[in-house]
Amino acid sequence: MSAKLSGGASAKPCRFGQQSLATLVILLLALAGLLALQSQVLVFDFGDSGPDARFFPRLILALLVLVTGLRLWLRRADLEEAPGAxxxxxxxxxxxxxxxxxxxxxxxxxxxxxxxxxxxxxxxxxxxxxxxxxxxxxxxxxxxxxxxxxxxxxxxxx
Structure with a gap:
């Protein structure tokens, strides 16, 4: 079982490849965004009970962390293309x-x-x-x- 790269050369499949690497980078960036969100997004409270300016970014980043974490966990045993040179x-x-x-x-x-x-x-x-x-x-x-x-x-x- 060999994977073909775009250049035509065959690469040896590995457990942690391109897809997992990209997913891990997205997961780490989303976690960093969640940690920095509190200090980076200013909120002026005028007594509104609705969502503030941090609500939607926090929701999107939390969903991104959840989805990428699940993807890494569920596909941990799959073979992928090697990351490349x-x-x-x-x-x-x-x-x-x-x-x-x-x-x-x-x-x-x-x-x-x-x-x-x-x-x-x-x-x-x-x-x-x-x-x-x-x-x-x-x-x-x-x-x-x-x-x-x-x-x-x-x-x-x-």
Whole structure:
């Protein structure tokens, strides 16, 4: 039983592979988000009994932790493709760096500009060359998220 990689070379299946590695990274980031949520999201209490600005992020992050933890537990015995060579992870590191830079610049440049730029650059890095999916879709998603957060959920974005 051998797994084929995109380059045509066969890799030896292993217990902890690409899928588990990606799931573990998502789990750790969601846990870090839950821990940082209290100090990062400001809440002004005006006596409302409804959910505050931390409710939906806390709900999403908790569900993400639950789902990724279950995925790791239920598929712990499955064979997966090996993670690959270190040089093949350049694109992954570039994407992580791109997102980190956008988060750091978000206060100065604003959510809409940073989210659109990240979406367009991610589409290009991942190989999308069509105008609709590479340029217009990230712009539309960023506008929907920005206006939905600001006007529907009353969440102040930078």
């Amino acid at each position: 270190v040089l093949d992870w350049g694109r992954v590191l570039l994407i992580g760096l791109l997102i980190a830079v956008a988060v750091l610049l978000m206060d100065a440049l604003g959510f809409l500009l940073c989210a659109t730029a990240v979406g367009v650059l991610l589409a290009w890095v991942l190989g999308e060359r069509r105008l609709l999916f590479g340029l217009l879709l990230p712009l539309a998603v960023a506008v929907l998220v920005a206006f939905g957060a600001r006007y529907a959920l009353n969440i102040p974005l930078p």
